[in-house]
Amino acid sequence: MRKFLALFLTLSLVVLSACSMEPPAWAKPDQGDKKIADLKIGLSVSTLNNPFFVSLKDGVVKEAEAKGIEVKVVDAQDDSAKQINDVEDLIQQGVDVLLINPTDSAAISTAVQSANSIGIPVITLDRSADKGEVEALVASDNVKGGEMAAEYIVEQLGEGALVAELEGVPGASATRERGTGFHNVADEKLNVVAKQAANFDRTEGLTVMENIIQANPDIKAVFAHNDEMALGAIEAINSSGRDIMVIGFDGNDDALKAIEAGQLEATVAQQPDLIGQLAVQAGLDAAQGKKVEENIPAPLKLVTIEE
Numbered sequence: 001m002r003k004f005l006a007l008f009l010t011l012s013l014v015v016l017s018a019c020s021m022e023p024p025a026w027a028k029p030d031q032g033d034k035k036i037a038d039l040k041i042g043l044s045v046s047t048l049n050n051p052f053f054v055s056l057k058d059g060v061v062k063e064a065e066a067k068g069i070e071v072k073v074v075d076a077q078d079d080s081a082k083q084i085n086d087v088e089d090l091i092q093q094g095v096d097v098l099l100i101n102p103t104d105s106a107a108i109s110t111a112v113q114s115a116n117s118i119g120i121p122v123i124t125l126d127r128s129a130d131k132g133e134v135e136a137l138v139a140s141d142n143v144k145g146g147e148m149a150a151e152y153i154v155e156q157l158g159e160g161a162l163v164a165e166l167e168g169v170p171g172a173s174a175t176r177e178r179g180t181g182f183h184n185v186a187d188e189k190l191n192v193v194a195k196q197a198a199n200f201d202r203t204e205g206l207t208v209m210e211n212i213i214q215a216n217p218d219i220k221a222v223f224a225h226n227d228e229m230a231l232g233a234i235e236a237i238n239s240s241g242r243d244i245m246v247i248g249f250d251g252n253d254d255a256l257k258a259i260e261a262g263q264l265e266a267t268v269a270q271q272p273d274l275i276g277q278l279a280v281q282a283g284l285d286a287a288q289g290k291k292v293e294e295n296i297p298a299p300l301k302l303v304t305i306e307e
Contacts, residue, residue, distance in 0.1 A: 037068040039097065039287055041280065042090030044083055046103040046127070048075045050200065050228055051252040052272050053101060056125060059276020060099060067284070078169070078199075080107035087111035091120060097283035101125040105173040121286035125279050126272075128173040135286040138279040138296045142174050145268040145300050146181025149223045149247045152266055152302060154189045156245065161220045164212045165195035166205055166233060168225040178225045178249060186223075193219060198229045205232025213240050221245040227255035227267055234263050251303055259305055266304040274298050 043060050045053050057073060064071045072090060076083035080103045090098060091114060098115050102108040105128055112132030115122050121135045128137045153163060165182060168175035175197075186192050194212045198204040205224060212219070213236060222244060224230035230248030237244045248255050251269025258264035275298045286292050 036284060036288075039069055039284065040093075040095045041069060041071045041097050041099060041283060042087070042093070042095035043071055043073045043099045043101075044076060044086050044090065045073065045101045046076050046083070047078045049077070050226075051254060052226065052228075052250045052270070053126075055252070055272035056101060056276045059273030060280055061276075062273070063277040063280040067280070069280075069284075076103050078103055080104040083108060084111045088114060091115060091118070095120065097287045098122045099125060099279050099283055100129070102127045102129055102172070104169065104171040106130045106171055121283065123279050123283045123286065123292075125275055126174060126270075130173075136279075136282045136292045136294055136296050138275050138282060138298065139174075140270045140275070140298050140300050142177030143181035143184070145249055145270075146178040146183075146223075147185050148181075148268050148300065148302050149249065149266075150182045150185035150190060152247060152304075153221045153223065153245065154185065156265075157220050159189045161190055162193050162216070162218055163190050164209075164216060164219050164222040165192055166208060166222060166224040166229045167195055167197040168200045168229070170197050170199075172200075175225055182223055198224075198232070200226045200228055202228040202232040205229030206235045207232075209233035209236035210239075213237070213242065213244075217242070219244060221247065221265075223247045224249065226250050227252045227264075230255065230264060230267070231258060234258065238263075251301070256303065259303060262305060266302055269301045269303045271298050 045057050048054055061071055074086040083103050098120055108129050109131035112122050112129045116133045124134050124137045126139045193216050196208050198208040222233055227248035227250040230246050233246050245265045248267040251267050255264055255267045278296050282292050
C-alpha cells in the first residue's frame with residue numbers, strides 16, 4: 001500500500017509539473033477563427049519622446065481604428081529592460097499580435113521568443129530583432145538611406161571632404177544599417193575623421209557635436225543617423241560660428257522646417273505613419289494565418305531646400 005501511495009504521489013507531481021510549464025489559457029492566442037474586429041494588437045515603441053516614433057505610433061493607431069481594432073500602446077522610454085517587461089505584460093493581457101519597435105535589437109530577442117512560445121505573431125517596425133521568429137520587418141531601406149546621404153555630400157562638396165558621423169543607439173539595427181550604408185560610399189569617396197554615438201537624442205547630438213568641432217575644426221559636413229541628432233548638431237554649429245553642412249535621417253516635421261529655414265541641408269525622409277499602417281496589415285495577415293513577406297519596405301526620399 002505504501003509503495004502504491006508513493007508511486008501515486010510521484011506521478012501526480014510529474015503531471016502537475018508538466019501542467020505548470022504551460023502558459024495560462026487566457027494568455028494563449030485564440031486558435032479559433034476570430035473576426036478582424038475581435039483581434040487585439042499590442043504595440044511596443046522604443047520611445048515616444050521622438051517625433052518619428054510618435055508618427056509611427058499614430059500610423060498604427062489610425063489604421064487599427066479604421067478597422068475597428070483595439071490597440072494597446074506601451075512606451076519603452078529607450079530602456080531595453082522596460083521594453084522586455086512591457087512586451088511580457090502585453091502577452092499576459094492576451095494580445096493576438098505584437099508590433100515591436102525595438103530599443104535594442106539583441107535585447108528584445110528574449111521577448112520575441114516568449115511570444116513565439118505561445119504562438120503570438122511578431123512584426124518588427126523600423127528595427128529588427130536579432131533572434132526569435134519575426135513574421136515581418138516593416139522598415140525603410142536603412143542601408144540605402146545611408147548611401148544616399150554620403151552620395152549627396154560627395155555631390156555637394158566633392159571627394160575627399162572632411163566629414164563626421166553622429167551614430168544612433170549602439171546595438172540598434174537602424175544604427176548598424178545606416179552606418180553601413182554611409183560607409184559603403186564614404187570610405188571610398190570621403191574622409192570620415194570622427195564618429196560618435198549620440199543615441200538618436202537631440203541634446204546628446206548637441207553635446208557630441210560640440211566635442212567633435214573642438215577636436216576637428218575643419219570638418220565640412222556631418223551625417224546624423226536621425227533628425228533629432230542633426231538638429232542638436234545644428235545648435236552646436238551655430239554656437240561655434242562655423243559653416244558645416246548637416247544631413248539628417250527620418251524627415252520629421254522639425255527637420256523639414258529646418259530645411260525650409262536654410263539650417264538643415266537635407267534629410268533622408270522616411271514615412272513613419274506608412275510604416276505603422278503597413279505593420280498593422282502585416283500583423284492582421286499573420287494572425288489569420290496568411291503568408292506575409294519577410295521584409296516590407298517603405299520608400300525613402302532625399303529632401304533638400306530644392307525639393
